[in-house]
Amino acid sequence: MKIKAVDPFYLRMPNITTAADGTQDTLLVRVRTDTGLEGWGECDASPLVSMAVYCCPMSHGNIIDIRTSLIGETLDSPDDVLRLSEKVLRNGLDIQQIQHAYSGAEIALWDIIGKKLDKPVYCLLAELSGTSDVAHPKLPYASVLFGDTPEATYHIASGLREQGYRAAKFGWGPMGKFDAANDIALVRAAREGMGTDAQIMIDAGVVWGVDYETAYQRAEAFAQFSPTWLEEPLAPDAIEAYGALTQKDPSVPIAAGEGSNTYRMAEDIIVHGGVAFVQIDAGRIGGIMPSFQVRQLAEQHGIQYVNHTFKSHLSLASSLHVFATNRDFDLLEYPAAGSELSQCLVTEPFPVESDGMVRVKELPGLGVDIDTEAIRPYLAPVRIEVGGDTVFEQTLL
């Protein structure tokens, strides 16, 4: 079959705030073939900047837009997805945003191939890599922001506990913005609210920059509350500082990697940053295959792969297929407090099942359907003119 259309859609809530809440808007990418198949993917990136990568005029042979690279191409097998990804990235060699933008299309291509071959994407990945095709359940951790105070954090945590969550990650907000005592009080509140049996994770939201000494001191201070990890204490690019921090062997393991815009960035933070958990967003790193390659690298290094997902359950689906077949990679970031937009985006979200676990869907492709009626009110039409020509105009949903 041939790729007939590649359409990015910009969706957003009516009011966007500076809160570290990635569900306030999104970029969906729909790919259609001449046989009537349709696949969807979601990017975790600036919608407008990424859209420009789908339509930017050619600058030379290393700056060619994604639509031009894909439309009219043959798409019949997983090998075609790999070939097209190579083409898109080669044509976009000098477009820095290429991975952020292409993620949505790459995920949509896997969705289509799974539907065509009547197999879940994780089975296609297992076949390609010659590895197990048995999927394992994941323990979902609610991913929420810290409250503004320890008290507010306690209420959020106890609310999650009442909802049945056995694990939760608290992040950003006031963490690192005041003093050590406040940071410690926030973690104490999270632990007390969740109870002693639960897993808690702490996300420092890159707040200490390159200051690995402070990050180390906080890790030691937080150890009394037994968090599973301390996440992103440092800036995404501060790999030498991550290396210095992990060399000190802090009592709480270090997690990072959501800022990996390329496979190399993930490799760099694993090999030179020494993290114990690598967190990959398939909607940023260029889609499912580069995420799967990081998973394989994590297996080689004996560290744990975790998804980064702060969008809708479409993103959750693409994340899950990447590491469903590794039993030891048992934690799943599960957005628990997203916008209405993110909550209505797929027709059947992934439930937390009666055993407290989340499972990949045994359905063709990604296994989720987009609720186009529900999301239509959130569509922000985009029109881009360059030199008098319309180079992009939003297709109706």
Place this chain on the structure above:
Amino acid sequence: MKIKAVDPFYLRMPNITTAADGTQDTLLVRVRTDTGLEGWGECDASPLVSMAVYCCPMSHGNIIDIRTSLIGETLDSPDDVLRLSEKVLRNGLDIQQIQHAYSGAEIALWDIIGKKLDKPVYCLLAELSGTSDVAHPKLPYASVLFGDTPEATYHIASGLREQGYRAAKFGWGPMGKFDAANDIALVRAAREGMGTDAQIMIDAGVVWGVDYETAYQRAEAFAQFSPTWLEEPLAPDAIEAYGALTQKDPSVPIAAGEGSNTYRMAEDIIVHGGVAFVQIDAGRIGGIMPSFQVRQLAEQHGIQYVNHTFKSHLSLASSLHVFATNRDFDLLEYPAAGSELSQCLVTEPFPVESDGMVRVKELPGLGVDIDTEAIRPYLAPVRIEVGGDTVFEQTLL
């Protein structure tokens, strides 16, 4: 003074081809203050994608556009430039294209501060870093594409020799696309055309991907023609492969780095890739200061810093200020075959002086003026609407 306006301009030739010629279009950024000062910078990046970073609607606290971060801000000193850069990058943490886009504005901010303080930018950098403020001349190497055949390459090379060039770099085109014999014939032709006294450099244009064995074999085969370096034999992200290649200690030194979109990427290719020459484009890596920091890292590692410049002499100016004061970093990439647009962009291009050298201008700021009349015919007006609002409309030049 306060920043009053930040205006990106998309300029392009009437016909754009897939040739690896970065001068076919460009993105200029003009910054104006409330005191009437004006600075300019040039990006080497997709103009439309980068423009979107100047106007994209906020997604959350980590996706805020460059204009919002800069307009209304105080700009009185070099420290203000550093502070504003930190703010822009922090606000754009989740915009992958942020460095490509911001480069032009950062360069413009230095231009303004130099004009305000009546000093060339290289002197401001010397003061900030406590290093020598004596500028040294550079040997320009013409940067051209290989001809389609060895014969065509010979004619290009002998033409450059007749123009007086004592050094020239030949790149892309047929290199690596056919067999070893053709690759060797191309290098032989470049050497014969330039003569035995000249320096020649070979740019393989990332053609061997991760195949460092082939890259090593070519380096050994090219050694008989004594090129100064073999540039970008591998993909920009293939740092482990670069490390494997340089571990084999090839007879021709390896150069790379133009694909460094961030300081970390440059640090990575120096520390883990083991290159002997690091090539930095100030119009990609985020501007003058991150380039200067890479220069300092190169000094610490005992390797040579070289500019990557394939745009106009505005880019050449910003490149030169970065490493003018290091006598040992004596080579300058000097675009010798650019488009009409790139050649008319500044009123007084950098001449190759009677001693065959190029010197930084002892003038305030970058030391070049934009020929707005000459470039006006190349302006491609841009208009971007999101959700019915015009978020960007090209200001007239």
